[in-house]
Amino acid sequence: DGGITQSPKYLFRKEGQNVTLSCEQNLNHDAMYWYRQDPGQGLRLIYYSQIVNDFQKGDIAEGYSVSREKKESFPLTVTSAQKNPTAFYLCASFGGQSLERLNTEAFFGQGTRLTVV
Amino acid sequence: AQTVTQSQPEMSVQEAETVTLSCTYDTSESNYYLFWYKQPPSRQMILVIRQEAYKQQNATENRFSVNFQKAAKSFSLKISDSQLGDTAMYFCAFVINNAGNMLTFGGGTRLMVKP
Numbered sequence: 001d002g003g004i005t006q007s008p009k010y011l012f013r014k015e016g017q018n019v020t021l022s023c024e025q026n027l028n029h030d031a032m033y034w035y036r037q038d039p040g041q042g043l044r045l046i047y048y049s050q051i052v053n054d055f056q057k058g059d060i061a062e063g064y065s066v067s068r069e070k071k072e073s074f075p076l077t078v079t080s081a082q083k084n085p086t087a088f089y090l091c092a093s094f095g096g097q098s099l100e101r102l103n104t105e106a107f108f109g110q111g112t113r114l115t116v117v
Numbered sequence: 118a119q120t121v122t123q124s125q126p127e128m129s130v131q132e133a134e135t136v137t138l139s140c141t142y143d144t145s146e147s148n149y150y151l152f153w154y155k156q157p158p159s160r161q162m163i164l165v166i167r168q169e170a171y172k173q174q175n176a177t178e179n180r181f182s183v184n185f186q187k188a189a190k191s192f193s194l195k196i197s198d199s200q201l202g203d204t205a206m207y208f209c210a211f212v213i214n215n216a217g218n219m220l221t222f223g224g225g226t227r228l229m230v231k232p
Contacts (some may be wrong), residue, residue, distance in 0.1 A: 042224035066196040094218050106220055108162035
């Protein structure tokens with residue numbers, strides 16, 4: 001079945017440590033996104049990518065980094081520069097390059113809950 | 118910059134009644150898609166309904182329907198015959214094709230369905 005997979009489901013980070021969250025999709029989608037969600041809050045865009053080897057900063061990119069070496073994969077690294085990383089992280093993907101070919105639904109992973117210990 | 122605003126942080130409704138969630142957005146583009154997503158306590162995002170901006174007819178999906186007012190840039194969600202399982206966060210979102218498929222969300226509305 002086509003879908004989008006995030007791992008791990010739970011992640012613990014020590015102070016000063018970098019951690020990487022995985023996001024993989026087999027939907028052949030061009031666009032991929034990372035969002036951060038704090039308790040009771042909405043989704044804030046961290047980074048997004050429209051094509052391999054290209055990505056753009058979202059609203060809260062500071063302290064995060066991404067790569068897009070393959071169409072299927074869009075990993076997010078939470079660096080030690082991110083001072084308050086405890087949050088729920090959602091990865092999403094969206095298809096097509098023209099409105100007519102768009103698979104008009106964003107698919108989401110099940111999320112990663114990151115906690116600083 | 119494109120923005121989505123949900124002006125109702127929380128709402129409640131009695132079971133079997135009807136509730137409307139509001140959403141407004143701001144864009145200068147004409148071709149885009151609008152969505153309502155549901156996020157239950159499991160935090161899995163579930164598509165509720167979508168609307169193509171070039172279609173004048175309002176989308177419906179069983180008990181869910183939208184009131185799409187393009188000129189007013191408004192996209193409200195009506196839930197009829199509310200069920201306990203409708204309790205969740207609801208997010209309005211839209212994507213514009215020639216803005217590189219930027220997917221933008223509103224801040225969400227927490228809906229509580231009371232028995």
